Amino acid sequence: MMADWTPLRQEMAIWRDDGLTLPVWWRDDDAAVPTPALDHLLNLSRAVGIPVHLAVIPADAGLDLAALLAGADNAIPVVHGWAHENHAPQGQKKAEFGGHRPLEVMQAEIGQGLAKLQDLFGDRLSPIFVPPWNRVSSGIPDAIAQVGFKAISTYLPRIQTFAAPGLKQINTHIDPIFWRGHRGLVDPDTLLAQLVALLRDRRQGHADNAEPLGYLTHHLVHDDDIWDFSLRFWNELAEGPITPWRMDLDTDTEEVRK
Numbered sequence: 001m002m003a004d005w006t007p008l009r010q011e012m013a014i015w016r017d018d019g020l021t022l023p024v025w026w027r028d029d030d031a032a033v034p035t036p037a038l039d040h041l042l043n044l045s046r047a048v049g050i051p052v053h054l055a056v057i058p059a060d061a062g063l064d065l066a067a068l069l070a071g072a073d074n075a076i077p078v079v080h081g082w083a084h085e086n087h088a089p090q091g092q093k094k095a096e097f098g099g100h101r102p103l104e105v106m107q108a109e110i111g112q113g114l115a116k117l118q119d120l121f122g123d124r125l126s127p128i129f130v131p132p133w134n135r136v137s138s139g140i141p142d143a144i145a146q147v148g149f150k151a152i153s154t155y156l157p158r159i160q161t162f163a164a165p166g167l168k169q170i171n172t173h174i175d176p177i178f179w180r181g182h183r184g185l186v187d188p189d190t191l192l193a194q195l196v197a198l199l200r201d202r203r204q205g206h207a208d209n210a211e212p213l214g215y216l217t218h219h220l221v222h223d224d225d226i227w228d229f230s231l232r233f234w235n236e237l238a239e240g241p242i243t244p245w246r247m248d249l250d251t252d253t254e255e256v257r258k
Ligand SMILES: [Zn+2]
Pocket: 029, 030, 080, 084, 132, 133
C-alpha cells in the first residue's frame, strides 16, 4: 500500500525549526511464547533502533520466552494483565480488570503477574501495567500502584500525568490495525493524518508533549502491510527530532494530579 508521507515530513520540519523534541515509545502486546512473528518484531526493533516494550501475558509466559529475551536487549518486558481473560458480561466492552470482580481478587492477580514476570525477567522487567483491552475500573490504578507498579499504559492521549499517586500514565496513540474491520492495516493516509494531528496538538500546546507518543502493535496478527508500515513509520520518525522513552530513564517525576 502506498502512502504519502509528505504531511509527516512537513510537520517534523516545523518541529525542527521550533527546536522541539518528540519523546516516543513502542508497545507491542500479547507476547507469551517465542514465535516467528515475535522474531520478526525483535528484528524490526533492532533494524530501526527503537526498543520495543513487550506486554507479556504472565499466566502464559514461561522460561522459553525468558530465554529468547535474554538474547534481545532491545526488548523491554512489561506486564499485560494476568491471563488476558475477559470478565465482562456478554455485550459489554471486554475487560480483565473492569469492575466485574472484587477489587481484592483483581489486585491479587495483578500482584501475582508482577511476581511471576519478575521471576522470569529479573531487572529487565519494567514496572508498567498494560491492562488487556486498554481498560480498567476506577479502583485499579491505586491497587496496582500499591502492588509496586510505576506506570499504567492504555490508549489515547493522557488527561493527567499520574493515574494514582506514584503511578504514571504512559499511553499509546497510534494503532495500525483495523480491529473493527478486516484486521489488516488501517488506510495509511488516515493513519498519517491521525499522527500529524497528534503532533500538531502537541506542538500547539493542546496535548501533553511530555507524554511519550506510543506506537501500539500486536505482532501475532500482523500481515505484510502492517510490518511494512511499521518499518517505514519508525524510519520516517527517525529523521525528525525524537528521543526514545524508557521508564528507567524517565526524569519527569513530579506528582501532579489534576
Ligand atoms: Zn492484549
